[in-house]
Amino acid sequence: MLSKPRELLALHFNSCYYVLKSFRFKALTKLPKTIKEPNFSPNSKKTTTDRFRNRSLGFSSKTVHTEQPPELAAAHRSCQSLAGDSVVSINDLSSNQGSAIIPQSGEILAQPPEVTMKAMSAKSPARTAKKARIGLYDGTFSPIHYGHLICAERTRQVKNLDRVLFLTCGNPPNKSGVLDAEVRHEMVVATVSDNPHFEASRISINQKGVGYTLMAVERVKEEYESRGEEVELFYLTSSEYLDPKHKWFMGKWTGGKELFKLVTILVFPRNKEEVDKIREWAGLIPEARIEAIEVPSPELSSTMIRESVSRGRSIWYRLPWVTQQMIAKYGIYRDSQTPAVAPVRALELDNIKHVGIYGGQFDPIHYGHLLLAEWAREEYGMDVVEFVTSATPPHNKQASVSAEARHEMVVAATADNPNFRTSRVDLDRGTTSYALLTANDMRLKYGEGVELSMFIAADYLDPKFEWRLTEWMGFPELASKVRFLVFPTGETSYAQAVKWAKQMVRKAPGARIEVMDAPRPNVSSGMIRQWISRGESAQYTTPWVVQQIIGKRGLYRQAEASATAGKTGVSPRPARGAAGRTNTATTGETGTGNPKAGSPKAGSPKAGSPKSGNKKAGNPKASQKKAGSKAATDKTGASKVSGKR
Structure with a gap:
């Protein structure tokens, strides 16, 4: 031996x-x-x-x-x-x-x-060098927003990419009259600077003439090989370019055959049903390696942001704070008709005329909650929105963390918005969190002359749902005190929610129900908990300060069976953490006092289920629907249901 x-x-x-x-x-x-x-x-x-x-x-x-x-x-x-x-x-x-x-x-x-x-x-032969896995995200980025960022970050984690290069296209072949490339690239540089796995590249900008994708990919490959590095390239794109009916169908791209030999194409579906379509469309380009990536693709586009800026509307929670500052600094996307931005001012209690009530477990709060509240506040002319952390919902849903920890995250997430406030009425009451009790507390706080609007998820309008709105404790009295603003969640479309609302008002004369057609991101609180429990990043889904609380307190590490010890999922700090904005989730979680907010169909949508009809992040043809309203009166004429667009 x-x-x-x-x-x-x-x-x-x-x-x-x-x-x-x-x-x-x-x-x-x-x-x-x-x-x-x-x-x-x-x-x-x-x-x-x-x-x-x-x-x-x-x-x-x-x-x-x-x-x-x-x-x-x-x-x-x-x-x-x-x-x-x-x-x-x-x-x-x-x-x-x-x-x-x-x-x-x-x-x-x-x-x-x-x-x-x-x-x-x-x-024991010598170990071969590992190929670097590089993602290439090519786009105009006018401006770059959280739709781009969350798709890139989740794809990076799902496909185990070492780096994602954001290639700002200088002269795109499919667009004209775009903003100066240098300004767009500066926004990309500032936006991705806080992520160690993201990098802003000038390769596309430096191309002479039309910026074809093939030329950029070849240049990236050459740069890595010149340093003696072997790479495997992945091209990130939205599903619209796989649609054979699309004007810029990928199968007809200039240099497409050469491009398909160099990269694996990772496609973001715009909705869940489109995953099967992507596989079908991929068969039309047999020479290409195409994979569908089921990442939360937010209902957000650069066109939507440009239109909001031009109308003087808020773009909070849609793109990072540093990007918003650059838009304001350069005065881009504005014209002579754009109204001046109203200065931030403190509202005296006596001057508040309209209050939004957004109740939920917020386990944790994320950008979807914040975006919905900001959109509704501006759309309906609310002076403030009160975030009410639910302590003990009637359905006795067990939250992942304590009510105090959840409320602490709500306070941190809303602190930088002068129109957002937080309330402890449910926490301090010491009773079951019924919506009627919350409405009474808000009435006492703001007075009888103030209009109250309560946010609820569309699931509670479903006539087949056991805990539908009409079954809530004291519903007739509640309906006389507040207006219900309904937001579609999960796979419930806007049209379906309007249909349910019409059916409900027939049974509840006098109830005021309006269905909001607000942007609907796809990340839920449940999804975030799963990511953190696996040690994955929650960046671009919830404010930096919330991520810090989660990491500091070790929240959600064991929230799911697949928890990974020793990892918190806390991401690098953004340029201005507390004011970072994103558009990645609208879940509704639990409306204040919802009798069974934790039931199978309650609150947040199914984790990872894209919404029907979502506009793809970065879709050049996507545009925000103009604000307006649709009203439908039931046959008795006793009450109204409106669909706010």
Whole structure:
């Protein structure tokens, strides 16, 4: 048996070689004829040199030349000290690896160490260098927003990409009259600077003439290869370019055949149903490697943001704070008809005329909640929106973390918005969180003359749902105190929600119900909890300050069965953390006092289920629907249902 690895013995042997290298090699290999053939008898007499040979090389000789050169003796002593007390048997050294280090009789050290090391490494070939996995996100980015960012970040994690390059296109072939490329690129640089896995690239901008995708991809590949790096490239794009009816169908791209040889194409579906379509469309381009990536693709577009800016509307929670600041600094997307931005001012309690009530467990609060509240506030002319953290919903849904921890996150997330406020009425009441009790508390706070609008999820209008709105505790009284603003969630479309609302008002005369057609991102609180429990990033889904609280308190690490110990999912700090904005989720979670907000159909949509009819993030043809209203009066004329667009 070996008491030390063969590799160590080989190193001992090689060290002897280098000690003896200064001698004339031929003289040392031609020892006197008194050297006898090796004797492996255990009873043979051994000299000091014999013992060395037995320990380090695995054989002994009966006689040793008595006039051994002092240099050779010194080398033997050196090797003996290296070998220590290791004793090996000839059986152990009879293997291929062992025989490579046994010199022949009369040819001591005749085999150079290079041969020995080659023989030792024959069974373990050199490890090949790992190819870097690089994602390429090519676009106009006018401006870049959270739709782009969350798709890129989730794709990076799902496909284990080492880096995502954002290629700002200088002269896109499918668009005209775009904003100056340098300004757009500056926004990209500032926006992705806080993510260590994202990088803004000038490769597309530096192209002369029309910026074809193939040219940019070839240039990226050349840059990596010039540094001696092997790469595997992935091209990120939206599903519209796979639609054969689309004007810019990918199968007809200039240089498409060459491009498909260089990259794997990762496609974002605009809705859940489109995943199957992508597979079907991919068959139309058999030479391309195409994969559908089921990431939360928010209902957000650059066109929507440009229109909001031009109308003087808020763009909070749609793109990072630093990007908003650059838009304001350069005055871009505005024209002579754009109204001036109203200055931020503190509202006195007596001047508040319209209050929005947004209740939920907020487990955790995310940008979807914030975007919905900001959109509704502006659309319906609310002075403030009160976020009410639910302590004990009637359905007794068990929250993942304590009510205090959830409320702390709500306070941090809403602190920088002058029109958002937080309320502890449900937490401090010490009773079940019924919506009627919350409405009464708000009425006491703001007075009888203030209009109250309560946000609820469209699920509670479903006539088949056990805990539909009309079944809530004290519903008739509640309906007389508040107006219900309904937002579609999950796979419930705007049209379906309007239909349910019409059916409900027939059974509840006097109830005021309006269905909002607000932007509907696809991230839910449940989805965020799952990501964090797996040690994945929650960046671009919830404000930086919320991520810090989650990490500091170790929240949601064991929220799911697949929890990963020691990871918090906290992402790098944005340029201005507390004011970072995104558009990634509208879940509704639990409306204040919803009797069964945690039931299968309650609150937030199914994790990862894209909404029907979502506009793709970055879709050049996507545009925001103009604000307006549709009203439908039931046959009795007793009440109204309106669909706010």
